[in-house]
Amino acid sequence: MLFLLFAAAAAQAPPAAEPTSLNPHAVELFERDAVLNAWAVRTFDRNRDGWLTSYEAQPAVKTFKEMADTDRDGRVTVREFEDARSWVEARFGATAQSASAP
Numbered sequence: 854m855l856f857l858l859f860a861a862a863a864a865q866a867p868p869a870a871e872p873t874s875l876n877p878h879a880v881e882l883f884e885r886d887a888v889l890n891a892w893a894v895r896t897f898d899r900n901r902d903g904w905l906t907s908y909e910a911q912p913a914v915k916t917f918k919e920m921a922d923t924d925r926d927g928r929v930t931v932r933e934f935e936d937a938r939s940w941v942e943a944r945f946g947a948t949a950q951s952a953s954a955p
């Protein structure tokens with residue numbers, strides 16, 4: 854389910870940078886995954902309100918996709934997604950709980 858959501862989000866991302874086109878599913882990826890959300894908020898929450906808006910989620914999804922797509926075929930497989938998520942969890946998971954706002 855999460856992968857399908859992410860795949861859909863990735864598929865809708867334009868190949869060239871188009872800041873005006875928003876991926877409405879971008880924020881859903883993080884809303885549904887606490888680990889990825891913690892990472893994305895730490896890195897992309899520009900106004901530091903502890904929450905990712907659709908605008909803030911765009912570069913987060915793009916970065917995560919680039920991070921996950923290790924073979925650079927433009928698609929993120931389940932395995933690539935899990936590997937990337939595990940990496941994020943290992944690196945940021947431990948601090949995610951203490952970093953979350955009360």
Ligand SMILES: [Ca+2]
Pocket residue numbers: 898899900901902903904905906909
């Ligand atoms: Ca924010």
Ligand SMILES: [Ca+2]
Pocket residue numbers: 921922923924925926927928929930933
């Ligand atoms: Ca790939």
